[in-house]
Amino acid sequence: MRGSISRVGPLRVGIFFLLLIVIPLVGAPGWILNTLIFTIMYAALASSWNLIGGYAGYPSLGHVAFFGIGAYAIGIVFSKDVFGGYVPFFALPLIGIAVGLLSLPIGWVSMRTRADVFAIVTITLLFITQTLAFNLKGVTGGAQGASVAPPPFAVDHYDWPFYFAMLILLAIAMGISFYFQRSKIGLSLATIRADEDKAHGVGVRVTAVKLIAFGVSAGLVAMAGGVWAYYVGFIYPQFAVDPLITIGMVLMAFLGGRATLWGPVLGAFILVPAQEYFAQAFGASQLYLFAYAAVFLLIILFLPRGILPSISERLRQRRPVIATEEAFAGEESTSGPAMEVTVER
Amino acid sequence: MSDALLAIDGLTKQFGGVTAVDHCSFQVQTGTVTALIGPNGSGKTTAFNMITGYLKADSGTIRFRGETITRPRPADLYRRGLSRTFQQARIFPELSVEENLVVAAGYSWPQLFGRRVSTSDRERARTMLQEFRLEPLAQLPARELSYGQRKLVEFAAVLTSEPTLVLLDEPTAGVNPVMIDAMERHIRQRHAEGVTFLVVEHDMQLVMRLCDPVIVLDRGAPIAFGSPEHVQTDPRVLEAYLGA
Numbered sequence: 001m002r003g004s005i006s007r008v009g010p011l012r013v014g015i016f017f018l019l020l021i022v023i024p025l026v027g028a029p030g031w032i033l034n035t036l037i038f039t040i041m042y043a044a045l046a047s048s049w050n051l052i053g054g055y056a057g058y059p060s061l062g063h064v065a066f067f068g069i070g071a072y073a074i075g076i077v078f079s080k081d082v083f084g085g086y087v088p089f090f091a092l093p094l095i096g097i098a099v100g101l102l103s104l105p106i107g108w109v110s111m112r113t114r115a116d117v118f119a120i121v122t123i124t125l126l127f128i129t130q131t132l133a134f135n136l137k138g139v140t141g142g143a144q145g146a147s148v149a150p151p152p153f154a155v156d157h158y159d160w161p162f163y164f165a166m167l168i169l170l171a172i173a174m175g176i177s178f179y180f181q182r183s184k185i186g187l188s189l190a191t192i193r194a195d196e197d198k199a200h201g202v203g204v205r206v207t208a209v210k211l212i213a214f215g216v217s218a219g220l221v222a223m224a225g226g227v228w229a230y231y232v233g234f235i236y237p238q239f240a241v242d243p244l245i246t247i248g249m250v251l252m253a254f255l256g257g258r259a260t261l262w263g264p265v266l267g268a269f270i271l272v273p274a275q276e277y278f279a280q281a282f283g284a285s286q287l288y289l290f291a292y293a294a295v296f297l298l299i300i301l302f303l304p305r306g307i308l309p310s311i312s313e314r315l316r317q318r319r320p321v322i323a324t325e326e327a328f329a330g331e332e333s334t335s336g337p338a339m340e341v342t343v344e345r
Numbered sequence: 346m347s348d349a350l351l352a353i354d355g356l357t358k359q360f361g362g363v364t365a366v367d368h369c370s371f372q373v374q375t376g377t378v379t380a381l382i383g384p385n386g387s388g389k390t391t392a393f394n395m396i397t398g399y400l401k402a403d404s405g406t407i408r409f410r411g412e413t414i415t416r417p418r419p420a421d422l423y424r425r426g427l428s429r430t431f432q433q434a435r436i437f438p439e440l441s442v443e444e445n446l447v448v449a450a451g452y453s454w455p456q457l458f459g460r461r462v463s464t465s466d467r468e469r470a471r472t473m474l475q476e477f478r479l480e481p482l483a484q485l486p487a488r489e490l491s492y493g494q495r496k497l498v499e500f501a502a503v504l505t506s507e508p509t510l511v512l513l514d515e516p517t518a519g520v521n522p523v524m525i526d527a528m529e530r531h532i533r534q535r536h537a538e539g540v541t542f543l544v545v546e547h548d549m550q551l552v553m554r555l556c557d558p559v560i561v562l563d564r565g566a567p568i569a570f571g572s573p574e575h576v577q578t579d580p581r582v583l584e585a586y587l588g589a
Contacts, residue, residue: 183459193439198435198437200423202503203420205420
């Protein structure tokens with residue numbers, strides 16, 4: 001959960017982002033940049049999802065709806081002209097804020113349910129959004145799709161703006177994730193995740209904190225959707241509001257470790273390249289989905305808490321145990337609540 | 346009536362065909378340690394849950410500090426000075442002991458966006474943990490505590506918000522005699538500092554030592570009220586407990 005503040009943390013972040021900044025500059029081939037753009041996008045998506053799905057413990061399966069809305073926002077506004085190429089990127093914060101605000105009533109209603117019911121309620125959000133995308137033809141172009149005007153970027157460095165835009169989004173998502181951990185927002189979210197009823201009982205502003213997490217998370221996902229739409233150029237309902245994107249971000253957060261800073265990033269950096277590899281190896285047969293399912297199954301079976309929490313748990317167990325009982329003089333441990341109750345008459 | 350800290354009137358709750366709390370009325374006067382006792386299933390915890398907003402009453406009114414609480418909500422009541430502990434010692438297992446206290450101490454909107462545990466938070470938590478002799482455990486994840494320690498941490502945590510009235514649901518159930526003494530000492534100390542208590546407890550020796558007055562519930566309604574000595578000899582109470 002909360003790591004100790006040390007010099008290792010900033011150093012790790014520095015090296016990670018420095019490496020990712022240098023890779024395109026040293027002339028990495030196009031396919032690597034292309035894979036990295038999607039890897040970084042998923043890392044940003046999983047980190048954003050983690051704000052609500054991890055820290056708050058509300059496993060939204062509908063987040064791709066916000067991704068799609070962000071994608072269509074870019075597609076609709078910049079269908080004719082991208083004004084030199086960089087203007088769509090500057091529009092992203094506005095899209096993020098707008099979608100974040102739009103998500104608040106959705107979050108308010110859906111977060112009146114919990115756990116599996118919440119997951120199912122948010123799936124309906126996904127399908128409602130996809131159905132709207134198919135049917136609001138005047139706005140979205142329906143099944144014909146929408147397109148963004150092609151940007152006038154130099155062929156040599158065509159991927160760069162998208163690459164760095166995704167990288168900035170990842171940095172923002174991780175920055176917010178880090179901020180959540182270090183602030184009372186994160187502390188409050190941790191109480192909600194553990195025992196929401198008890199959290200109410202100690203005065204935690206449960207609804208407000210959940211909505212903050214939901215709105216920020218949705219806004220960030222929408223921004224990633226915007227960059228994605230601009231990058232791929234064509235937006236179809238089945239790809240912009242694709243259940244696989246939702247499953248992807250959830251799976252990556254689960255694999256790396258929910259409610260951690262690096263878990264979702266690690267999950268993305270394992271799964272996206274693996275998925276690319278499987279897609280290549282099995283061709284267009286979509287057999288790679290079986291590999292996806294297998295990974296999910298293995299995680300649930302062997303690493304239910306994800307890679308990073310499992311590792312830190314192991315490390316913690318190897319450290320000498322503090323003598324808990326001795327620290328409280330005269331107290332004997334009683335193992336559980338099911339104790340007998342004395343009634344004297 | 347008017348100067349009672351907590352006054353409940355006609356409180357009723359049905360679960361299916363069972364009336365768990367049945368037109369229950371009683372008051373808790375400021376500065377008392379009032380006990381709420383009764384056989385299992387007499388509606389003590391259900392009454393607690395309605396008073397603290399965890400359960401919606403079918404009918405009846407609750408007044409706290411002279412104000413009628415029309416829609417009791419746990420967080421609102423907590424911030425107004427009414428806090429409770431749970432029978433099963435509910436704490437946040439993944440948080441440290443210190444964080445359990447910090448989050449329960451309450452914070453303003455600006456503080457929500459501030460540091461997770463500020464220096465003043467830490468200071469305040471430390472004072473309380475010292476009082477409870479739990480300071481060495483401050484940084485330990487709460488899940489590593491024994492059951493008795495959890496009960497103490499839960500109690501210490503709700504006290505950090507400086508409540509007016511604390512509802513304790515079986516504070517000593519399932520803990521060893523040493524811990525019962527510790528719990529009793531802390532209740533007495535806080536009581537001396539002006540905190541009012543309403544205690545559900547099955548340990549009658551403790552009730553007789555600590556509480557005055559005592560309210561006895563049976564089948565969802567009070568059957569006796571008064572000093573421990575008075576209640577102890579009341580034939581209705583003996584009948585309720587012995588089922589004679």
